[in-house]
Amino acid sequence: MERVHRRLSQLITPAAAPYWQVAPLAGVFAVFFLLPLAITVAVSFWRYTEYSMIPALVGDNYASVFAGCLAELPALCVTFKTYVSTLKFCVLVWLVTLVLGFTVAYFLAFHVRSLTWQTVLFLLCTIPFWTSNVIRMISWVPLLGRNGLVNTVLVASGAVPAPLEWLLFSDFAVVLAFVHLYTMFMIVPIFNSMSRIDRALLEASRDAGASAWQTVWNVVVPLSKPGLVIGSIFVVTLVMGDYVTIGVMGGQQIASVGKIIQVELSYLQFPLAAANAVILLGAVLAIICTMTRLVDLRREL
Amino acid sequence: MKPGTKGQAGVSRRTVLKGAAAAIAGFPAIVSAQPVTLRYLGTAVNQSKEIAQKVKADLGLVIEYIPVTTDEVAKRIITQPNSFDVVDAEYFQLRKLIPSGNLLGMDARRIKYADKITPVFTKGQVAGKTIGDQGTAPKKVFYLEGPTSTKFAAAPTQWITLIPTVYNADTLGIRPDLIKRPIGSWAELLNGEFKGKAAILNIPSIGIMDAAMVVESLGAYKYRDKGNMTKPEIDLTIKTLIDAKKAGQFRAFWKDFNESVNLMASGEVVIQSMWSPAVTKVRSMGVPCIYQPLKEGYRAWAAGFGLPKTLTGKKLDASYEFINWFLSGWAGAFLNRQGYYSAVLETAKANMEPYEWAYWMEGKPAEKDIKAPDGTLLEKAGTVRDGGSYEARMGAVACWNAVMDENDYMVRKWNEFIAA
Numbered sequence: 001m002e003r004v005h006r007r008l009s010q011l012i013t014p015a016a017a018p019y020w021q022v023a024p025l026a027g028v029f030a031v032f033f034l035l036p037l038a039i040t041v042a043v044s045f046w047r048y049t050e051y052s053m054i055p056a057l058v059g060d061n062y063a064s065v066f067a068g069c070l071a072e073l074p075a076l077c078v079t080f081k082t083y084v085s086t087l088k089f090c091v092l093v094w095l096v097t098l099v100l101g102f103t104v105a106y107f108l109a110f111h112v113r114s115l116t117w118q119t120v121l122f123l124l125c126t127i128p129f130w131t132s133n134v135i136r137m138i139s140w141v142p143l144l145g146r147n148g149l150v151n152t153v154l155v156a157s158g159a160v161p162a163p164l165e166w167l168l169f170s171d172f173a174v175v176l177a178f179v180h181l182y183t184m185f186m187i188v189p190i191f192n193s194m195s196r197i198d199r200a201l202l203e204a205s206r207d208a209g210a211s212a213w214q215t216v217w218n219v220v221v222p223l224s225k226p227g228l229v230i231g232s233i234f235v236v237t238l239v240m241g242d243y244v245t246i247g248v249m250g251g252q253q254i255a256s257v258g259k260i261i262q263v264e265l266s267y268l269q270f271p272l273a274a275a276n277a278v279i280l281l282g283a284v285l286a287i288i289c290t291m292t293r294l295v296d297l298r299r300e301l
Numbered sequence: 302m303k304p305g306t307k308g309q310a311g312v313s314r315r316t317v318l319k320g321a322a323a324a325i326a327g328f329p330a331i332v333s334a335q336p337v338t339l340r341y342l343g344t345a346v347n348q349s350k351e352i353a354q355k356v357k358a359d360l361g362l363v364i365e366y367i368p369v370t371t372d373e374v375a376k377r378i379i380t381q382p383n384s385f386d387v388v389d390a391e392y393f394q395l396r397k398l399i400p401s402g403n404l405l406g407m408d409a410r411r412i413k414y415a416d417k418i419t420p421v422f423t424k425g426q427v428a429g430k431t432i433g434d435q436g437t438a439p440k441k442v443f444y445l446e447g448p449t450s451t452k453f454a455a456a457p458t459q460w461i462t463l464i465p466t467v468y469n470a471d472t473l474g475i476r477p478d479l480i481k482r483p484i485g486s487w488a489e490l491l492n493g494e495f496k497g498k499a500a501i502l503n504i505p506s507i508g509i510m511d512a513a514m515v516v517e518s519l520g521a522y523k524y525r526d527k528g529n530m531t532k533p534e535i536d537l538t539i540k541t542l543i544d545a546k547k548a549g550q551f552r553a554f555w556k557d558f559n560e561s562v563n564l565m566a567s568g569e570v571v572i573q574s575m576w577s578p579a580v581t582k583v584r585s586m587g588v589p590c591i592y593q594p595l596k597e598g599y600r601a602w603a604a605g606f607g608l609p610k611t612l613t614g615k616k617l618d619a620s621y622e623f624i625n626w627f628l629s630g631w632a633g634a635f636l637n638r639q640g641y642y643s644a645v646l647e648t649a650k651a652n653m654e655p656y657e658w659a660y661w662m663e664g665k666p667a668e669k670d671i672k673a674p675d676g677t678l679l680e681k682a683g684t685v686r687d688g689g690s691y692e693a694r695m696g697a698v699a700c701w702n703a704v705m706d707e708n709d710y711m712v713r714k715w716n717e718f719i720a721a
Contacts, residue, residue, distance in 0.1 A: 049400075050708065052401065147568050251552060
């Protein structure tokens with residue numbers, strides 16, 4: 001018994017303590033994140049038939065993903081076209097949610113004084129998440145459809161001569177649905193950053209003669225940077241991997257990387273899907289690296 | 302309980318309990334009184350509560366449904382063949398399922414109604430007339446060379462791949478109130494008149510066959526086999542689709558049953574590929590919708606029960622018992638009343654009212670109101686089923702859902718179409 005105690009005390013030296021503390025999370029990460037990821041990468045180099053996968057180390061799947069991409073230049077091949085389309089949504093949704101999220105968070109942090117009201121308004125922001133994804137998106141049809149509410153009002157009021165077709169099953173509809181869904185992911189981290197800003201700084205700014213806009217731009221925005229970056233990471237990763245929203249709101253007519261992977265999985269082309277997933281992961285990591293390069297999160301937090 | 306263990310001096314409470322446990326395990330009667338549970342993997346289409354209840358009442362078997370998508374059924378058979386006892390799969394999937402060696406060739410001698418199964422499956426005939434067999438027609442994949450064989454037999458054998466559950470003939474659904482003229486050909490799907498109001502389904506292997514029906518009826522090309530295209534044929538078909546998409550012909554593509562109902566009922570789309578129960582659902586919402594018979598014929602599909610190769614003993618017997626029950630009429634009548642067709646027509650007929658049989662199977666005007674199995678009104682008296690009788694509909698089948706030899710290439714081209 002005593003020997004065991006001595007062993008333990010040797011193991012838990014002050015220097016080793018942090019490693020033990022980090023071990024549980026590291027273990028979970030290793031089993032549920034690193035291991036599956038490693039398997040995905042490994043499988044992406046396998047061969048496959050309709051009904052089996054054959055362990056191998058070949059680049060066929062990657063070659064297949066980029067088949068004809070060089071030959072077709074300057075025209076874009078399917079993979080490039082899909083990435084360009086997905087990136088376009090990424091940028092649009094990111095810009096809109098950033099502006100919206102910042103505005104809402106600013107309002108909540110600086111204009112709403114009582115904690116009760118802050119909580120109430122926060123809960124209101126979560127309303128989009130009260131229903132299931134599918135129901136939420138299907139309910140856009142009666143609103144934006146050819147015979148939907150918006151078109152009926154527009155036509156009846158004489159604003160447009162015929163129903164607007166681009167309201168639904170279009171790029172516009174996809175961006176709208178994304179913004180509706182993901183603005184929340186911007187609001188929360190930005191609000192979190194803002195609520196930590198020392199109010200004395202704002203007063204100091206005003207005393208020093210800054211206008212309201214100058215205060216926002218030179219004081220609030222720089223100090224909210226960690227929140228802005230974290231929110232951006234949320235939104236960008238969610239949009240890059242999404243295929244359900246793009247599918248439903250785009251009327252399945254708009255390609256997305258996620259959809260290609262899903263189709264490949266449904267045809268049991270696991271290695272090909274794995275290769276696509278690895279490429280997507282690379283693309284998302286590249287974007288996140290760029291963003292964290294702009295703001296040193298570790299220092300700011 | 303063994304008499305000896307009880308009351309012996311110096312026996313601790315724990316040993317008595319152990320003895321009791323051993324004694325209980327020694328009574329086979331208690332164990333076998335437990336009802337056998339069959340895990341039934343399939344799409345939700347056939348997995349009705351009513352069928353499970355009836356099986357429980359008639360056979361004492363517990364059916365545990367595992368409802369997944371068609372793709373997921375194939376994935377499970379290949380990757381987790383021990384996770385189910387009975388599977389309801391589609392015939393077109395067999396070309397990738399059978400080579401995996403995970404399904405058992407079912408012994409026809411143990412299937413009571415094996416020789417009563419409609420000739421649609423065994424010979425590819427309806428009422429003595431040979432029907433279209435392009436694609437993966439069930440007769441091409443119905444028999445195996447042996448119980449554990451991974452090869453399809455050219456001539457009938459004793460070993461059956463799947464025992465048919467349901468099948469049907471698919472066509473285009475239309476909104477007659479918005480189109481206001483007769484539709485008679487697949488070519489209408491790409492008619493400029495319906496620009497921005499047409500839809501097809503975004504399931505590559507099925508969507509491309511609907512597209513092929515259109516290409517043929519436009520007179521642009523005649524396929525040797527629409528269900529097994531060559532690469533140039535795939536290119537041509539996809540090009541036709543891409544041109545139509547760029548011209549704004551399609552309002553949307555759909556993948557889910559409810560999406561197709563939604564598109565049609567809301568009027569976003571007036572002509573689209575559709576499934577029979579989706580048409581029924583649109584109609585039950587009070588919106589006019591016709592499952593339009595077309596002169597080029599139907600694209601058919603069929604599903605059936607298969608057994609995993611690992612199934613043995615009591616579970617195997619119970620599975621055969623369940624399948625025999627399924628063919629014995631009650632389930633067939635239940636499915637026929639939903640607009641599907643059942644495998645053994647005689648037994649289903651015996652379980653349906655004559656007026657029901659006349660409406661669903663003979664294409665006669667309904668004598669009385671036609672009700673769904675749950676009692677909701679489907680059609681008023683006097684209505685005639687779209688497409689008419691069984692012989693008229695199944696007899697006009699042009700091709701079957703299929704997996705092509707060039708499947709990989711086709712999927713890649715389909716992704717190109719979606720990205721275009």
